[in-house]
Amino acid sequence: MHVLILGGTTEARRLAELLAAERSPGLRVTNSLAGRVAAPRLPPGEVRVGGFGGADGLAAWLRAHTVDALVDATHPFAGTISLNAARAAATAHVPLLALRRPGWVPVEGDVWHEVGSLEEAAALLPALGRRVFLTTGRMGLAAFAGLDDLWFLVRSVDAPEAPHPARMEVLLDRGPFSLAGERQVLSGHRIDVVVTKDSGGAATAPKLTAAREAGLPVVVVRRPPVPDGVPVAAGPAQAVRWIRELRERAAYQRGG
Known part of the structure; x- marks a missing residue:
């Protein structure tokens, strides 16, 4: 199974760490960084830097590299990237998950x-x-x-x-x-x-x-909304469970 993480956030790096710690055979993880930070903190796994060329370019990359799952773990305000991810996933028929840390909530005194x-x-x-x-x-x-x-x-x-x-x-x-x-x-x-x-x-x-x-x-x-129809994970552990479920479903279908 090949997982592409659109990253650059703390949550993306933590997700890559959790997947690396599983040492699961047959699991390949590629981390994609936009390249806007001069010295990014690199996550474990394969790393690519730079854009894809919009939704069509990302869809072509998903197909060319046989990606089985796409996790949009970009910054909550990376609205254009998230829209491109949703369109590319739909075009390439790749399951997509948005990994989003919960937003802040005002408390008394704010x-x-x-x-x-x-x-x-x-x-x-x-x-x-x-x-x-x-x-x-x-x-x-x-x-x-x-x-x-x-x-x-x-x-x-x-x-x-x-x-x-x-x-x-x-x-x-x-x-x-x-x-x-x-x-x-x-x-x-x-x-x-x-x-x-x-x-x-x-x-x-x-x-x-x-x-x-x-x-x-x-x-x-206020942050932009997640594209319609895209499931959301509130943290890296929840994203790992989503990936596990995809792998189990794929294994079951191959066995059947």
């Missing part, structure tokens, strides 16, 4: 402003603060480029490219982040508003706790 896009977040910011902790990554900074009256602390793994806000300091860092560290970031840079995508998971959640403690507003960009 001051959240939920929006549907980075552009909506940018439009809301002038009414909320003047010193912004922007944690949406280096992609999409163009949405904030026109806010010349605001100052931005932009945190990303790699340095962002233009267009970006004129008044900006870049903090190059990679999660997981600690609560103590996030408290220091907010206080040390005199942050009065935080912007984040609803990425979910624990690695970057401490900023939400730190913002809640400080009474700061947080602009939360």
Whole structure:
């Protein structure tokens, strides 16, 4: 059985580790990384880097490499990739599973402003603060480029490219982040508003706790929905069970 994992996330890497630990004969795992991070953390198994050329290119790759199962474990905001995966899987008749960490849920004391896009977040910011902790990554900074009256602390793994806000300091860092560290970031840079995508998971959640403690507003960009009809696993262990069920079903059909 050949499994293709569309990865680049903590969950994708953990899934690859779990599959490698099983040491199951006949199980081949290929991890596909988009190549947007200069020095990615490589998972166990075969690794390919780069795009496929849209849905048609991915469908052709699935056929050419005899893929039996496709797991979309990309970032929750990689909407285009997820749509291409759904179309390619349907075209190539390959079972598809979306691996998505649960989204964040506000708790008592949170001051959240939920929006549907980075552009909506940018439009809301002038009414909320003047010193912004922007944690949406280096992609999409163009949405904030026109806010010349605001100052931005932009945190990303790699340095962002233009267009970006004129008044900006870049903090190059990679999660997981600690609560103590996030408290220091907010206080040390005199942050009065935080912007984040609803990425979910624990690695970057401490900023939400730190913002809640400080009474700061947080602009939360809602994640795009999983394509219609695609089953969802909330964690790597659930994805492993899905793969096992596919293998057992295939073995039963061969035996029958």
